[in-house]
Amino acid sequence: GAVVSQHPSRVICKSGTSVKIECRSLDFQATTMFWYRQFPKQSLMLMATSNEGSKATYEQGVEKDKFLINHASLTLSTLTVTSAHPEDSSFYICSARDNEGFETQYFGPGTRLLVL
Amino acid sequence: AQSVSQHNHHVILSEAASLELGCNYSYGGTVNLFWYVQYPGQHLQLLLKYFSGDPLVKGIKGFEAEFIKSKFSFNLRKPSVQWSDTAEYFCAVNALGNNRLAFGKGNQVVVIP
Numbered sequence: 001g002a003v004v005s006q007h008p009s010r011v012i013c014k015s016g017t018s019v020k021i022e023c024r025s026l027d028f029q030a031t032t033m034f035w036y037r038q039f040p041k042q043s044l045m046l047m048a049t050s051n052e053g054s055k056a057t058y059e060q061g062v063e064k065d066k067f068l069i070n071h072a073s074l075t076l077s078t079l080t081v082t083s084a085h086p087e088d089s090s091f092y093i094c095s096a097r098d099n100e101g102f103e104t105q106y107f108g109p110g111t112r113l114l115v116l
Numbered sequence: 117a118q119s120v121s122q123h124n125h126h127v128i129l130s131e132a133a134s135l136e137l138g139c140n141y142s143y144g145g146t147v148n149l150f151w152y153v154q155y156p157g158q159h160l161q162l163l164l165k166y167f168s169g170d171p172l173v174k175g176i177k178g179f180e181a182e183f184i185k186s187k188f189s190f191n192l193r194k195p196s197v198q199w200s201d202t203a204e205y206f207c208a209v210n211a212l213g214n215n216r217l218a219f220g221k222g223n224q225v226v227v228i229p
Contacts, residue, residue, distance in 0.1 A: 004159075032215055034215070034216075034217070042221065043206065043219045043220060043221045043222055044160075044206070044219045046216055046217070046218075049215055049216065093159070093160070095160075095217075097215065104150075104162065104165060105217060106162070107152070107159050107160035107161070108159060109158070109159035110159060
């Protein structure tokens, strides 16, 4: 089946630093990838839609200068949390929509971010 | 925008019991419907999906779901659960032609051996 990887799986950083999270589709091409945030005991909240070769589309309330998204190839999207603060600590999950898969999204394992 | 409701966040049942998880959505147009499962410590995996055709959809691991358009529902069922079905289950919906998935809050299911 379609596999999506994320790196790193967990990261601890100091307040004020930036953290980059990678999302890769391993065995399929994905023009569109998505970044979600999941709080404990809550559902996934869509942050942004990442489009290969163009600007990401951000959901209302998500700061685009805070959460930088780059989708430079059909298999890689990156999310950079800039000047991270403790309130950015969360579980970040990406998904990728298979170009051949008719609107099905496949999810990565998530990245646990802890900002001290 | 579409929204998704899942009730009874915590479900505890014994092995061999039957499971039914409700999912209701609010959107008047054509939708695609999904159930995802997240086993402890693992990532979200697709259980089953409905795009069109037979409203009774069979997925992996003995799960099935029925789309009832008049009730805006897509309930998940399994006749006899196993301990390994302990997981969190999420219903998700997207409007036809819209990339964005709306998720329900999830059902935490614990199966007692």
